[in-house]
Structure formats: C-alpha cells, structure tokens
Amino acid sequence: MAHINENFLKLRTGYLFSEISRRVSTFCKANADANIIRLGIGDVTEPLPAACIEAMHSAVDEMANRETFRGYMDDSQGFDWLREKIAEHDYRSRGCDIAADEIFVSDGSKSDTANILDILAPGTNQVAVTDPVYPVYVDTNVMIGNTGTSNKSGEFDGVVYLPVTAENDFVPAVPDRPVDIIYLCYPNNPTGTVIGQDVLAKWIDYAKQHGSLILYDAAYEAYIRDPEIPHSIYEIPGGRDVAIEFRSYSKSAGFTGTRCAYTVIPNTVTGKTAAGVDLSLHSLWMRRHNTKFNGVSYIVQRGAEAVYSPQGKQQVRELIEFYLTNARLLREGLQTMGVTVYGGVNAPYVWLKTPNDVSSWDFFDHLLENTHLVGTPGSGFGAAGEGYFRLSAFNNRENIEEAVRRIQEAV
Numbered sequence: 001m002a003h004i005n006e007n008f009l010k011l012r013t014g015y016l017f018s019e020i021s022r023r024v025s026t027f028c029k030a031n032a033d034a035n036i037i038r039l040g041i042g043d044v045t046e047p048l049p050a051a052c053i054e055a056m057h058s059a060v061d062e063m064a065n066r067e068t069f070r071g072y073m074d075d076s077q078g079f080d081w082l083r084e085k086i087a088e089h090d091y092r093s094r095g096c097d098i099a100a101d102e103i104f105v106s107d108g109s110k111s112d113t114a115n116i117l118d119i120l121a122p123g124t125n126q127v128a129v130t131d132p133v134y135p136v137y138v139d140t141n142v143m144i145g146n147t148g149t150s151n152k153s154g155e156f157d158g159v160v161y162l163p164v165t166a167e168n169d170f171v172p173a174v175p176d177r178p179v180d181i182i183y184l185c186y187p188n189n190p191t192g193t194v195i196g197q198d199v200l201a202k203w204i205d206y207a208k209q210h211g212s213l214i215l216y217d218a219a220y221e222a223y224i225r226d227p228e229i230p231h232s233i234y235e236i237p238g239g240r241d242v243a244i245e246f247r248s249y250s251k252s253a254g255f256t257g258t259r260c261a262y263t264v265i266p267n268t269v270t271g272k273t274a275a276g277v278d279l280s281l282h283s284l285w286m287r288r289h290n291t292k293f294n295g296v297s298y299i300v301q302r303g304a305e306a307v308y309s310p311q312g313k314q315q316v317r318e319l320i321e322f323y324l325t326n327a328r329l330l331r332e333g334l335q336t337m338g339v340t341v342y343g344g345v346n347a348p349y350v351w352l353k354t355p356n357d358v359s360s361w362d363f364f365d366h367l368l369e370n371t372h373l374v375g376t377p378g379s380g381f382g383a384a385g386e387g388y389f390r391l392s393a394f395n396n397r398e399n400i401e402e403a404v405r406r407i408q409e410a411v
C-alpha cells in the first residue's frame with residue numbers, strides 16, 4: 001500500500017492563484033458577456049524581446065542539423081556561456097563577487113525556492129517569512145513537515161511571521177528569537193515595496209549571529225529604478241556567507257511561458273549536519289541538481305543569453321519601462337480617488353488599502369462583480385495582508401487604462 005505525505009492535508013484547500021481562477025471561471029459561467037481584465041497573477045503579456053526570439057530561432061536551426069544538433073547537456077548546471085554572462089552582467093558589474101560556477105540555471109524561481117528544501121533537514125529547521133508573503137515559501141514548508149497546522153487566518157504553527165505593513169513602513173524587523181531559514185523577497189511580492197542596504201545589512205548580521213540561511217528571492221530586481229536600492233544581497237558585505245539568491249527571466253524578459261531562471265549558491269554558504277559539522281550547500285545542491293534535473297533546453301538558454309547583448313539589454317529595459325508605466329497609471333489612478341497605495345515604483349505590483357476597510361476577499365468580489373476586474377486579495381498572501389489588495393501591472397496599456405476607468409467609476 002502506498003502511504004501519502006499527510007503534511008499535504010494541512011494545506012489550505014487551493015493554491016491562491018488556483019482559487020482565484022476558480023472564482024473567476026464561476027463568475028464567467030454566470031456572466032458570459034463580461035469583459036474580464038486580469039490583474040491578478042503576475043503574468044506578462046508583451047512579446048519576448050526581438051533579440052531573444054532571434055537567438056532562439058537560430059538555436060532551433062542548429063537543432064535541425066546533425067552537425068550542430070545537441071542531445072543531453074554535459075552539465076545540467078547550465079551552459080558556461082550563459083553562466084559567465086550572468087556572473088559578469090548581473091553580479092561583477094555591480095561589484096558582487098560571484099563566479100560562474102556558483103550559478104545554477106533552472107526552469108524557474110518558483111521551483112527553485114521550493115526545491116531548495118530538498119537539501120535542508122525536514123522537520124528540524126525553524127522558518128521565518130515576511131507576512132504577507134509569496135505563498136510558495138510557506139506551502140512548501142508545510143509539505144515537507146516543517147510546520148504544524150494552520151489557524152483561521154491561515155497562519156501555520158511553527159512558522160515565525162514577520163509583519164510588513166504600513167505600520168512598519170513595510171520593513172521587516174529581524175526576529176526576536178533565533179531562526180534557521182529566512183525567506184526575503186525584494187522588490188517584494190506582493191507589496192511592491194523595496195528595502196535599502198542598511199536593512200539588508202541588519203539581516204546579514206542577524207544571519208551571521210544565529211547561523212541562519214537567507215533565501216533571497218530577487219525575481220523582480222530588474223524593476224528597481226532607485227539607484228540606492230540593492231539589486232542583489234551580494235552587494236552587501238557578508239551576503240556571500242549567508243545567502244542563496246534566486247533570479248528569473250520571467251518578469252524581466254517576459255519568460256513566464258518560456259521558462260528560464262537561475263539560483264546562486266556561493267561556495268561560502270554552509271549548513272550544519274546533526275553532528276554540528278559545516279557542509280557546503282553548493283555541493284549538496286549540485287548533487288541534487290545533477291540527479292533530479294537534466295537542465296534547461298539549449299534553445300531557451302540561447303534566448304536567455306541574448307538578454308545580455310546590447311540589443312537585448314535595451315529591449316528588456318523598454319519592456320520593464322512599459323510595465324512600470326502601467327504601474328504608475330494604476331497607482332496615480334487610485335491616488336486621485338483617495339485610495340492609499342504602496343509599491344508600484346520599483347516593482348510591478350501595486351498594493352492598496354481596501355477602501356472603507358472592507359476585507360480583502362470582499363473587495364475581490366466587489367471588483368469582480370461591479371467592474372469585471374480581477375486582482376489578488378491581500379489576505380491570500382498572509383494574515384497581515386488582510387485589508388490590502390494587490391493589482392499587477394502586467395497587462396497591455398489599453399486594459400490598464402480601462403481598468404483605471406472602471407475602478408474610478410465603481411469604487
């Protein structure tokens with residue numbers, strides 16, 4: 001008889017974005033003519049940069065010839081030419097000491113932030129997350145047994161929640177007790193807020209003091225426009241000793257459907273065995289990667305490489321400017337109505353306080369029914385997200401302008 005992993009039974013019924021899709025499709029069945037505008041899940045809408053398309057076309061042509069055809073890759077870690085470009089353009093150009101062999105190319109940051117738990121002891125580590133938070137961090141810890149059950153607000157026993165709300169200016173304070181694993185995501189999903197070098201430096205100090213590991217999700221770093229805001233945790237001294245960083249081409253080059261990302265594990269980051277011996281997390285992840293993964297396709301890695309060409313850089317910049325303009329239109333449209341808005345300046349997410357303190361899900365239903373707009377209820381990201389609501393700037397300009405008009409009429 002096959003026994004199931006009963007930790008799954010502790011999870012709340014549906015993954016947040018699946019629950020939203022379910023509600024929207026129920027609404028659509030009853031309102032077939034509704035012209036729904038989706039600003040819920042952060043999924044890109046604009047075509048891939050021309051430089052990426054061109055690179056992938058020629059990679060497809062290579063696969064069509066026996067002489068240039070490729071089968072399995074020698075190294076599932078990612079091709080050297082891509083990892084060298086990442087190290088050069090994303091790290092060394094910012095003064096970060098990261099080498100190509102510390103980079104692992106993968107199919108996404110969602111899977112990497114989840115799979116990293118494979119190399120960390122289940123049921124042993126005390127985990128801390130900001131609240132609200134990207135639900136994957138919590139759910140994957142539930143799945144491997146790092147938590148107890150949840151209360152009515154969705155908080156799991158055994159997890160340390162660090163509120164990030166208007167009250168603390170969306171700056172997470174370090175925990176008042178030792179924790180083993182800390183998830184930080186900046187620019188932040190869902191609040192669209194950012195933190196400075198000084199805040200990150202405090203986290204690095206805390207991690208050094210307690211031997212904690214920081215899992216730093218920088219999937220939205222390309223949206224940072226403020227020159228004072230760090231793009232990588234490795235810009236801060238000591239970051240190399242305590243942090244793993246996750247990056248993705250999904251929101252920068254529009255690869256949500258193409259799939260390519262990477263994870264950086266410096267050789268200097270370690271974890272402890274039960275006997276107290278320090279071991280390299282890089283070697284463990286390498287072992288895990290080579291066993292469970294055959295690498296991202298050659299064609300897609302060529303597409304990702306093109307992001308670093310002069311044309312690719314320019315086209316990615318234009319793409320991001322486009323979504324940041326959308327974010328500004330949403331932000332300003334809401335502000336003219338007196339709605340309190342956060343984020344959306346160095347990030348593609350606008351985080352608003354629900355008018356008249358209605359609950360996040362009530363506001364979701366109100367918007368859907370009265371304006372046919374879909375957003376994401378703040379409480380879906382955690383108890384401290386109650387009373388907030390997220391709008392994604394990922395859509396075409398016409399829909400963003402229409403969304404602002406509809407909100408202004410209905411709220």
Ligand code: MLT
Binds near residue numbers: 041042043110134189
């Ligand atoms: C979001 O909407 O929070 C993100 O698109 C989800 C993701 O990147 O997996």
